[in-house]
Amino acid sequence: MAADLLGVGQSRVKIDPDAAEQLQDAITRESIRGWLSAGLIWVEPRKGISRGRIRARRLRGKKKGKGQGSKKGAKGARVGKKRLWVERVRMLRYKLKVLRDRGDITNQNFKLFYKQIKGGQIRTGKRLDEELAKLSRR
Numbered sequence: 001m002a003a004d005l006l007g008v009g010q011s012r013v014k015i016d017p018d019a020a021e022q023l024q025d026a027i028t029r030e031s032i033r034g035w036l037s038a039g040l041i042w043v044e045p046r047k048g049i050s051r052g053r054i055r056a057r058r059l060r061g062k063k064k065g066k067g068q069g070s071k072k073g074a075k076g077a078r079v080g081k082k083r084l085w086v087e088r089v090r091m092l093r094y095k096l097k098v099l100r101d102r103g104d105i106t107n108q109n110f111k112l113f114y115k116q117i118k119g120g121q122i123r124t125g126k127r128l129d130e131e132l133a134k135l136s137r138r
Contacts, residue, residue: 002032002041016040092117092128099132109135 003010015023019040026032035041064070071078093114100110113131116122122131 001029002036005029005032006036006043008043012044012046014042014044088123089117092122092125095125095128105132105135 003013006013023035023040026035032041096110096113096117099105100107113122113128122128
């Protein structure tokens with residue numbers, strides 16, 4: 001009845017062992033409330049899940065050497081060629097869009113450079129900057 005009254009599970013409700021005989025007489029909700037205020041019945045705190053093992057694992061992961069000497073496998077084994085290409089193209093396209101929105105390049109030039117990026121003519125941000133400089137010199 002105490003668990004129902006407190007809205008917790010039965011396993012969390014604890015009763016004072018010295019007052020167990022007195023509590024057998026408690027048959028109403030009101031009497032249970034009285035014992036609660038007297039401190040003869042109480043609720044144990046919730047048990048959480050320890051994150052200690054997770055913290056330890058994270059520390060072990062950070063300690064592992066990730067430098068040049070520890071790398072095994074080919075260049076494309078850690079990050080694939082396609083993933084590198086996608087990241088590079090996204091970076092270049094984003095840079096182009098910023099330039100267009102700022103008004104540094106016209107829509108016509110935007111389309112031209114966009115196609116060059118797609119075709120692989122412009123592969124790096126530095127090359128894009130060089131092409132833009134050439135365009136402004138004209």
